[in-house]
Amino acid sequence: xxxxxxxxxxxxxxxxxxxxxxxxxxxxxxxxxxxxxxxxxxxxxxxxxxxxxxxxxxxxxxxxxxxxxxxxxxxxxxxxxxxxxxxxxxxxxxxxxxxxxxxxxxxxxxxxxxxxxxxxxxxxxxxxxxxxxxxxxxxxxxxxx
Numbered sequence: 001x002x003x004x005x006x007x008x009x010x011x012x013x014x015x016x017x018x019x020x021x022x023x024x025x026x027x028x029x030x031x032x033x034x035x036x037x038x039x040x041x042x043x044x045x046x047x048x049x050x051x052x053x054x055x056x057x058x059x060x061x062x063x064x065x066x067x068x069x070x071x072x073x074x075x076x077x078x079x080x081x082x083x084x085x086x087x088x089x090x091x092x093x094x095x096x097x098x099x100x101x102x103x104x105x106x107x108x109x110x111x112x113x114x115x116x117x118x119x120x121x122x123x124x125x126x127x128x129x130x131x132x133x134x135x136x137x138x139x140x141x142x143x144x145x
Contacts, residue, residue: 030069032044044059050065050093060120062091062123065093071090071131083145090109090138093130104128105127107123108124108125110142119143
């Protein structure tokens with residue numbers, strides 16, 4: 001009975017570790033479609049680049065490679081920040097550095113719906129592994145207000 005319980009617990013731990021490793025190694029795992037400012041927004045692959053489509057508009061090709069994901073809240077919802085009543089979302093892509101490093105290079109690109117126009121900020125590249133809870137300044141700071 002003890003051996004069966006131990007084997008069951010070990011199998012559960014190995015499955016959990018495998019799922020975590022898969023999520024870390026595959027940055028496309030995450031939210032790629034959501035509601036933003038009352039409209040559907042989604043991320044897709046356009047010739048190896050990350051592209052964002054708002055409602056039925058043509059895709060806006062971003063300055064980062066595919067795969068990418070939306071920045072999330074701790075509750076795994078798309079994180080939307082507001083500044084001066086303007087909604088802002090973040091698209092991110094993390095790429096682990098070669099071993100033995102445990103670090104990553106992460107591209108962050110904020111997008112805002114300003115005066116009914118979707119605008120992309122320049123990409124910020126940081127040495128940190130995502131997904132993470134980025135400071136609100138990362139959402140706001142790259143735009144001219």
